[in-house]
Amino acid sequence: MRITADTSVCVSAGMCALTAPGVFDHGDDDGLVAVLLPDPPEEQREAAAEAVRLCPSGALDIRPRFR
Numbered sequence: 044m045r046i047t048a049d050t051s052v053c054v055s056a057g058m059c060a061l062t063a064p065g066v067f068d069h070g071d072d073d074g075l076v077a078v079l080l081p082d083p084p085e086e087q088r089e090a091a092a093e094a095v096r097l098c099p100s101g102a103l104d105i106r107p108r109f110r
C-alpha cells in the first residue's frame with residue numbers, strides 16, 4: 044500500500060487524522076495533512092482506506108503497493 048497526500052489541495056478538515064490517527068496527522072502550524080505511515084501495517088489499512096474515502100478535498104491517494 045502507498046498513501047500520498049497533496050498538501051496544495053488539503054483544506055485541513057481533519058477527517059483523516061480522526062479516522063486513522065496513527066496514519067495521518069496535521070502540521071502544528073498550518074493544519075495540513077502529514078502522512079505518518081505511507082505503508083501502514085495490516086491492522087491500520089482499513090482505517091487508512093476509509094480516511095482516504097472520507098477526505099472532502101480529494102487530497103489523499105492510495106495505491107495497492109509500492110512500485
Ligand code: SF4
Pocket residue numbers: 048052053054055056057058059060074075076097098099100101102103
Ligand atoms: S481529510 Fe483531506 S482535507 Fe482534511 S486534513 Fe485530511 S487530507 Fe486534508
